Amino acid sequence: MSLSDGTEVDLGPLGRARIIQLLGQGGQGFVYDVRLANGEALALKWYRPECASVEQFNEMQRLVESGSPHERFLWPISMARVExxxxxxxxxxxxxxxxxxLSFLxxxxxxxxxxLSVSFASTINMCRQLSYSFLRLHARGMCYRDISFGNVFFEPEHGTVLICDNDNVGVDDGTSRVLGTPFFMAPEVVRDLTYQTLPSTDTDRHSLAVLLFYTLFLGHPFEGARTDAGLRDTSWxxxxxxxxxVFCMHPERDENRPSDIVQQYWSIYPKFLQDLFVQAFVAGVDNxxxxxxxxxxxxxxxxLRDGMVTCRGCRATGFWDVAEPDRTCRSCGTSLQPPYLLRIxxxxxxxxxxxxxxxxxxxSGVDESVVVGQVRAHPEDASRWGLxxxxxRPWEATYGAGQQVRLEPxxxxxxxxxxxVTVGSATVVAVRTQAV
Incomplete structure (x- = not known):
């Protein structure tokens, strides 16, 4: 049963709040905009009676008490009751x-x-933030159990993410009551018709890889020519x-090649990234x-972010990598090799x-990265670059000929x-690529 606007809700240590309006509803219950006495807005998830079990209450209470592993999780803050x-x-x-x-992407x-305009930089930031957030969750001995489109939200301009529906989260102890979302579940969960194989950190890692593949390549890793036929039913x-x-970009099997858009994006990214997805969806499928x-x-x-460059020919964004110095622009064929490298x-x-x-x-171990330096092109001479x-804080620098300078903010x-260039405790060394 839904709650009416104006209903008073007891939030325990947070005090009391009133329901402002219904925001949405799903299979488990309703989500409301509620306001504390000081005017602070919160979201209330209210369970339908058939979902409000003692086990569910106890699990949610444990999550409240444990606290959020990271601020990107819209974590349960307090339990709620209505008289x-x-x-x-x-x-x-x-x-x-x-x-x-994330489905809007x-x-x-x-x-x-x-x-919707989402830059490569924002897309990479999304992937990094998702990976770091789930790293923090798994380090707690917890697993999410239902990583999917519906539970991840992103801000298009910068790629900042929020992870919702955290009542799926539980201790990685094989006692899950949640199996996951089709297309994101690990193969061992899908094929176990006895429902004895339950979500874990290992299955989360498969789901995360699927989510990252969707984000970078705009398709599912197992969908392609092979899966196009037939009714999309349980047996399918x-x-x-x-x-x-079968991974759609399997290096040895080509019967399941994906749509053109997926293959085009696949060709944009360097081999080291492709190899990781091959590991995730070939070696990692059964292991x-x-x-x-x-x-x-x-x-x-x-x-990937370190190798992001602008093509000198057509200004398209491309990705150069030390292991593939001969990479060329996907649009015009111009070499993507940069004039210099900065080694840190x-x-x-x-x-x-x-x-x-x-x-x-x-x-190492930085989560929210802050830009401290920017490469700038000379406004009149394309062969000259500045840092x-x-x-x-000022930086101390020494040129190759021995001249020392101090670079003020x-x-x-x-x-x-x-x-x-000495930046904090790190040293940045510039190398001309012809000498690499």
Missing amino acids: GEQSFGYVMKLRDDRYLE LSNTDRDGNP LLNYFGTDP PGQRVTEGQWIKAMDR GRRTVAVSPLATLRTDHLA HNLSD DRTMEISDGLR
């Missing part, structure tokens, strides 16, 4: 309207049907996603221990108008072969 009602609910932070369900439109799902799934970990995805997204420890940044120096270059200090120095 005279047999059911219960919980409150979480209210999601900003700027965030769209595939349709390339916003809620109003307008064209069991066969193509459970007992005999959960070989699935790609969250840490591997984070490193891959950093490497094991990281290599391709010099281009898109290149930045960030805090994740300077220290602009966006931090609040909001100032730019020219990049040349052999330049060494």
Whole structure:
């Protein structure tokens, strides 16, 4: 039974709140906009009576007590009761309207049907944030159990993500009552008709890989020519996603090639990223221990972002990589090799108008990366490049010939072969690519 506007809700330690309006509903219950006495807005999920079991209450109470593993999870803050009602609910932070369900990325439109523009940088940021968020969740000994489109929201301009419906989350102990969402469930869960194979960190990793594949390539990793035929019924799902799934970009089997758009995006990205998805959906299909970990995805997204360049011929965005120095633009065939590289420890940044120096270059384990330096093209000479200090501290630099300079904040120095710049505890070394 739904609750009326104005109903008073007891939020325990948070005090009391009143329902402002119904925001939506689903199979488990209703979601309302509620306001605390101080005016703060929260979202209330209220369970239908048939879903309001003692087990569900206890699980939600444990999540409230454990606290959120990361702020990107719209985590249960407090349990909720209404006098005279047999059911219960919980409150979480209210999601900003700027965030769209991830499925809008595939349709390339916003809620109003307008064209949606999401840059490569935003897409990479989405993938990195998702990987880091689930890394934090799994480090708690928990698994999400239902990673899918419907539970992830993103802000198109920057690629910031929010993860919702966290009442799916539980301890990774094989006692799940949630199996997941079709097309995202791991093959071992799909094909087990006894329902004894339950979600875990390993199955989460498969679901995360599917989500990342959708985000980067705009298609499902197991859908292609092979799955186009037949009625999409239970047996179709069991066969193509459970007992005999074939990765659409399998290096040795071509019977399930995907749509042209998926293949076009596949060709955009470097081989190291392709290899990770082959690992996830070939080796990792029947061997959960070989699935790609969250840490591997984070490193891959950093490497991908470090190699993002602007084509000198047509200005399209492309991806260069140290392991593939001869990569060319997908649009016009121009070489994507940058004029210089910036090396920071094991990281290599391709010099281009898109290149930045960030805090994740300077220290490991960084989540929210902050830009501290920006590569800038000379306004009149295309062969000259500069490094602009966006931090609040000066940098000490030494040119290849031995000249020492001090780069103050909001100032730019020219990049040349052999330049060494000290940024905090890290050293940035510029190398001309012809010398690599």
